[in-house]
Amino acid sequence: MMILRTVQTLAAQTVAVRRTLCLMGVLLLAPVQTLAQETGESDSEGSVALSVEELKKKVIRLNRDLFILEEDLLFPASTQFAVFLSLDTGKFLKLDAVKLKLDDDTVASHLYTERQVKALQRGGLQRLHIGNMKTGTHQVTVFVEGIGPDNRAYKQAATLEFEKGTGTAALEVRIRDRASDYQPEVAIVEWE
């Protein structure tokens, strides 16, 4: 009897316990109430979401156009030269840094975050450098640093001499695992 009275008093006098005792009722109503709340809010939320979505669409287009404008202005097709970097699996190398030299001038250097390395491992392609270049023979050298097999510091360089014509030129620094000797392999190839 004492317990019962206590429960009754709790229910009558305290908001806290009243809410607890109402738990079941609330639970029963919960999905319906939630739905009702959501329906009431959905109209205004919808219109805001729509305008924000429309805005995002416009901004993406604008950003794209600015990219194109920038490239047209700064890197005309006849002189444009780009270097991409790809990392194929990267099991034998934890990439830390890359330095790119063009005809003995350092034109790009990059330190990688974990997220960037993961993005490269998942098929991402980084544009390491974009610039202008005269026609003729040029030499590109890349220096790759990281942690290689057995957690040992790893450094490797690769060089390519190539002929720049009158069109856009693109090279790829390709880092991939070499299964034959469990070592990473760095190569510069012309982008196909």
Place this chain on the structure above:
Amino acid sequence: MADRLRRLPLRQRIRFALRGTACFVLLACACGTALADESPQRARDAGYGMALYEYHQGNFFQALTRLNLANSDGGISGHGDHPLLVEGGLMLGYGMTREAQTLFQTLLDESDVPEQTRNQAWFYLGKVFWLEGDADASADALERVDGDLLEDTDEALYHEWLYLKGQWLLGQKETAETGKRLDDMLLKLPEQSPWSWYLRYNRAVQRLAAGDLQTAVDGLSELIGQAVPEANLPPETADELGALEQQARLLLGRLHLGQGDFERAMAVLDDIPLDGLLADQALFDYAIAASQKGRNGLALQALDTLQGRPLFAPWLQQVPYARAFTIEQMNRPTAALEAYRRAAEHYLQLDQRLAAEQLNLTEEVLVKALKFVREGSGEGSGEQGSAEPSLGESAMLTDSYGRVQVHPQDFSLAELLAGEAFQLALRDLHELYRLDNSLNQWRQQLASFDGMLDTRRSRREARIRETREALASLNADEWTAQQAEFRRRIEQATDEEDATFFMADGQRQLRQQLDRVEATLAAVPDDDSTRKQRQTYQRMRAYFNWWVADEYSVNRWAAVRQLRELEEAMDTFVSQRQLMEQEMSSDARLDEFAGRIASKRNELDQVDQMLGQALNQTRQDLMALVESELASQRREIAGYLKASRHAQARLADRLFLKPGASATDEPSDEQGVESEAADE
């Protein structure tokens, strides 16, 4: 507490959304795997590869821009329709669900889409509809997915598909048929898959909503019975399953509490770790169960533990009152009176604070009350010295759906912060500020383009000046006049058949010699001594004249040919000069660039205007949410305050009427709790 329970489905949706994005990430990997032969991860299209690079770093905006660039530059080659699926996933991640829907529908309308891609597109379309709350359209799209094919293509997506279908079934009226279908789906899901746990938990909630309390209790008990120690779970799902288990225990404890089975309620709640996410709720419910079981010492201990913690969430504000009430139940009126007095003071101060907050509520104040997490730092990394990021900064840590990772610095916002509406409004505000920052950057970029064009123009003008000076020094007009004079003289000589005009160099030399001889002969006396010379001269002159006449056509042709060559050279010179003049007089290329820059600046202004409107609207929405939350909290606090004061008055009367029950007769709080706990 009730509010928290009411929010459960929302939380599940958030969790679902998070998991959904994870699957999109997996999808992107699958794209590469399916298409490449030698090097499965390598992008074959540079534009697509760059988009993936941004995508996998969570830079949805840049990734979408890159895809747009690639599409405008002749499209993406070598990856089939997968870039479209990735774009759809990016749009979902960037909060562009309607665009994603259109994209998937367009993909499905195409006739030459491979079956696997079509299957996945149906799945994602179903998911888009689900996220937009259109359950029937979602079910329709999900029904079109070939489960076996999806399982072969991507097992994770297959599990999510089962979950979505199960969720749809849960939304239907439960019949034997729907129950059986749901059982089948649960059987197909691995036992320790979070999807299976969510479905089982939601099923229990649904049964509860249908009034089937016992089945809900059985379902939750069964679910908890399946739990395995976190150490035995895969690391990627251990935390999630652990949290789900705690949630299930909390709900089951509350159900036992509602059934009056306090012993079981206490036993179930007792297994929720004290440092867990739901420890506070569990402690409070445990206190209620203990109190109702008549074990007030334990109840007070639990409430004291809660009171000792920062009363962070609004629902925890009931603790001071509940604590005072429990002390009263322990028949310690003086201590209870003091506890009620303290509770009333606390509520009064709180109400005053909330009123002040309500009055001074601005976006700045709201932002100050939130603690944002910087990317690359763990929970609460703000203490580690790195500056806290502000809204719109790209360093802000966000989840896969762009929701900012934030902790409340002000307890009054804790509940609100957990709500979907606030999260979405905050996400939009962050995103809009990011866009605003981007717009400012682009403005600077356009200004730098202007500067670049001005430099190019001035360089060009300098070159034009140099060219004009060089042309002037060449006396080009004099050349043209000379050429015309040559032509005139040759034509005149031709008309007059002037053979001497067309004489070759040798003939001219000979004629000069003959002329000198003639002059010499004219100076000497015309007698016998010079006759022979004169005759010789006459013969030579006659021969010369004959020779010139004979060679006339050849010589004339040679002169005309030279004239023609000269004219050709002059024509080239004149046309090049004209071209140069034209080039010097017009600025077509630079004008075209200037036009493009001006057009983009106009677009930027329009977007800026739209952005301003959207920002205002989002700010207002956010403020309205906070206003409403603060008002609701004040109403609740007013209830606690009133109850505390009533209890104070009641107890004061009681003590006044029974003067024997003085404070000195009662043990102190600590002593009371210790003795009660010892009794337990």
